[in-house]
Amino acid sequence: MDAGLSIKNNFLTVYALFYAGAEALCPLIVNPFNVVLEYRQSVVVECNTSVSPLDLHWEFLNHRVNNGTLLVNSSQFKNWDETPRCTGKFIGLDTCTKHVDITLYSKCAVFYLGCDVQNVAPVHRLTVKWYKGQTLLTDTFFNDSTKTPVNQSATLQISPSRADDAADYWCEAELRLGPAGPQPPPTMKSNPLNITVYCEMNSVLVPIFSDVSLNCSAEGNPEPTVMWSFKNQTIITGRRQSTLTISRATSADAGIYTCTATSLSWSQTREVKVEEGRRCECRL
Incomplete structure (x- = not known):
């Protein structure tokens, strides 16, 4: 058992040395070699060598770039595991390749709009309506049993897109006091918030x-x-x-x-x- 284990270890050692030697023979230097990139953003990667190559090129997204500088534009990714590869061919050496490890991440553009209603009573009769233009988006109701005037707030979460450019968002506070109360119910509107969406x-x-x-x-x-x-x-x-x-x-x-x-x-x-x-x- 000891002899068999020794042979296996020797084999692994020789293999590891051979692999390390092969890596050392490849004169390509990729910078950066590890990239964390937000989706739709770009990064420039370089592939250099201290030895004059017969050929040096990048391969990325089925395109060949015949120089050492590559612009990686993540918005062009078809899959999130795309890997740019730099390949060099040298006299006396085999063709060798090095790649860039890219980790993509995405974050949502979420915004919160606030509507503050001051000195309102009774709170449980209050409804806050959110509008985009003339379209009703949502209602907010309150369960507070306080009968004296208080301040209340309602929040709307939005994720603007290209279609929201120049849109007006506004809120309306309404007191629904029932059949015995004033008709139509008392309301108060906010000034419209006109938003600008900067598209990419x-x-x-x-x-x-x-x-x-x-x-x-x-x-x-x-x-x-x-x-x-x-x-x-x-x-x-x-x-x-x-x-x-x-x-x-x-x-x-x-x-x-x-x-x-x-x-x-x-x-x-x-x-x-x-x-x-x-x-x-x-x-x-």
Whole structure:
């Protein structure tokens, strides 16, 4: 039994040394190699080497990027376990590959609106109604048996989407005092709250053979780098701001353009969808 155990341990030791040696022979350096990224955000990863390669490229989302810089845009993920891989080919060495471990997370954009009703009595007769525009969203009822005037609050939870842009939210307090009370019941309305939803993608309609400029800027300390990319290829990079000019646009220029601002501790992404339009030609 002891001899068998010794042989097994020796085999494992030799295998481990061989594997470590193979890893050591791969001169690729991926930075960062472990990324925690919020869904719809982006990060730039680099693949470098101290040895001149015959070939160096990234493979990601069925695309090949023929340089050491890759923009990882998580909004393009088809699955949440996508893995960018950097591959290098070197003289005297086998082709080797290193990958980036990406952990995606998502958080909901939830907001709470408050409606304060002051000096109201009796509380159990109070109803607070929430509206979006002229649409009733919900009613809030109170079970407090206090008969003297008190202050009460009602809360509405919302998760705004693109369709909520420029919407008005407001509340209405109503005292339902029964048949013997005043008719219609006494009410008090709040001022409307007009909300603005900043969407992550804008759309630009470009007539064919026209010129278009896409501007992107960011502020920060240290000064951020601003980069435009298209189809996983970096197009132009600048400090604090970057302007991408498309001259004589054709159908090949249509698609989603990504602007990424990156500093030491943060990265933000915005997208612009460029769509092909038709130029109207009038002849007399």
